[in-house]
Amino acid sequence: MTDSDSDGAGTLPAGAGNRRVSRHRDPTAGTTDLRRVGANPDFWYPVALSRSVRDGRVLATAFAGRRIALYRGESGAIYALEDRCAHRQVPLSMGVVEGETLRCCYHAWAYRGDGRISHIPYLAKGDGLPPRGVRGYPVREAYGLVFVFPGAPEKAAVTALPEVPAFGSAKYKTMTFSRTVRCHYSFMHENLLDMNHQFLHRGIVGRLHPELLEYRTGERSVEARYLFTHAGGKRNRGATLLASKGVRRSASYDLMTIRTEYPYQTLDLVPENAERPAFHLWAAYVPEDSEQRSCRAYGLLMIQKPGIPGALQLAWPFIRRFTERVFAEDRMAVEAEQRAWEEQGEDRNLEVFPLILDVREVLRANGVPLRPQVAACGTAEPSR
Known part of the structure; x- marks a missing residue:
């Protein structure tokens, strides 16, 4: 490996000696199987092309088993909600956009862009709304893509695109x-x-x-x-x-x-x-x-x-x-x-290329354990 910082435009960089790995043993023996390591959710991930989220329409997408409903409000802003209605768990991606809110197709519960319930049409006057809605994900548009932040919400503001x-x-x-x-x-x-x-x-x-x-x-x-x-x-x-x-x-x-x-x-x-x-x-x-x-x-x-x-x-x-x-x-x-x-x-x-052994270690070190399957159905997701 080398500490060279040359950009290489138009010139040939000097070669460097790389770490050698024995061909007579498995260099990954005793390590965590990388294919059982999950992607770290504390980053911005693209989940759709911007042009796929049309005005007044809802798009179903997902990150690691977490179903996410994207919709574009009347203002042009995009919102990302946990794709299930808190009432009967019907996907909100089947819903209807009204202004900046998303209304479930089943019993017409309406949600704001942060996931809070804004209206239940058949509640009597004076009846309070449920204190919890669904999870709202931080969302941003850049480079013609829609990015969501599936990790800890408080980290979104300090994590750069x-x-x-x-x-x-x-x-x-x-x-x-x-x-x-x-x-x-x-x-x-x-x-x-x-x-x-x-x-x-x-x-x-x-x-x-x-x-x-x-x-x-x-x-x-x-x-x-x-x-x-x-x-x-x-x-x-x-x-x-x-x-x-x-x-x-x-x-x-x-x-x-x-x-x-x-x-x-x-x-x-x-x-x-x-x-x-x-x-x-x-x-x-x-x-x-x-x-x-x-x-x-x-x-x-x-x-x-x-x-x-x-x-x-x-x-x-x-x-x-x-x-x-x-x-x-x-x-x-x-x-x-x-x-x-x-x-x-x-x-x-039987990997023998040091470069690939190193990238595997980087992916292991920065990844997270795969979530239990039960969490994928939404029961482990925090609601708001």
Whole structure:
């Protein structure tokens, strides 16, 4: 590992010696099975695309088995409520938006955006409302996504949203992804960090040779820097356009920096002699079910605009198709890993790559024990 802080734009960083792991023993022996570690709820997690939460409509979503109803009020503000009516437990996502309140479809109980009951139509005048309603989650919109804070509410105000500076830059155009992947979120972190899996994409990108130059690990992060060279084979047009900002080039290498900054992940690709990345990727993997064997992957791919006006717009369909094909192959692989874990009942991976052993430790250290299944039905959720 190294303490180098160079940004690597247009230059080759010096390599560094990494910790060696014996191939004759299991380096994870005696540790907690990472696939039984839950995502820490004390962070902002995207749970929907902003455009999916339309005016006056309700959207059902979830975080780790906690069902959440999103709705947009008349003012345009988005609210996030525990997706169950306190009366008969019918999902509030089936309800009706009235102004800034959400009314249950069953007996018309109305809730404010903080989860408190505002009206029960058949109560006699003078009868008091129940003191408790449902949980209201802190919610914010940014980068075309809706973020909720599923953890301790008092921590929301002091926990920053992830920073995605290239999203608002006039130099980049953003492509947004949102896909369900049937695997534990940790498989996604490992997949992106371990670029030795490029053989999987040989039919799309040709034969790429990735070389790990250096990596470093902190309490909440792992960052790796790779040198990529094209070793032959047919290269997909979308890959060429993506790496060259829409203009064909003959560069001999690309520098790629990938970082897990718990719980998010980023990737930057800098072509040879370039002043800035050709593209940035920001990703989050949001567990959906209580056992966290399925997650929703959200991605923001920010691609540098070329000097030729309109060139990127023309290339957009090819880039979209390329990225979808790469993601489909990655999803196939990680879902196969998840199936193997379920068949074997434990993690039997014989991992020898120090980088991945380190990111597993970061995910373990920052994660939380999986909640008991009973909590997923809402009985363990505090009401207000």
